[in-house]
Amino acid sequence: MTGPNYWLMKSEPNAYSIEDLKKDGVTLWDGIRNYQARNFMRRMNIGDKIFFYHSNCKPPGIVGFMEVVGLNIIDPTQFKKESVYYDPKSSHEKPRWDCVKVKYLFKAEKFLSLSELKILFNEKELLLVKKGNRLSIIPVEMKIAKLILEKIK
DNA sequence: GCCAACGTTGGC
């Protein structure tokens, strides 16, 4: 293993935006209710780097960069009845959902839209540009990550 | 274990 792994995580800006993260500094990436996405978080390590992607907005795209600073944290929202993320099938004895803690690194100097990403990469290279892809957490190959980093700086 | 029906995400 050499160096950090790279990931991309989506968030709807009206739910939690790059501005919110900049203000908070660190945050729990809670509320993930998809096993594949959760399992990707379980594969993360401290120091892994993450592209922050704004989804379900106009236009969607990469808006910032962050870093993993905490692992295997039980997602507290699964126990909160008033939360939209409440999961009645989960229990304190057998929690179903966990997450990572992330730290703000920087806001993209140049916004990199999904349409631009589709021009730069194909579905095989970057899972994000795959038509109909619904995964909110996506691994990014180092080679691809370096190119994206150059584009947003 | 199969599979149809249904639900969700999210771009367009």
Added chain:
DNA sequence: GCCAACGTTGGC
């Protein structure tokens, strides 16, 4: 509003 791509659920 449409629809592609899955994931989940439940009957059998």
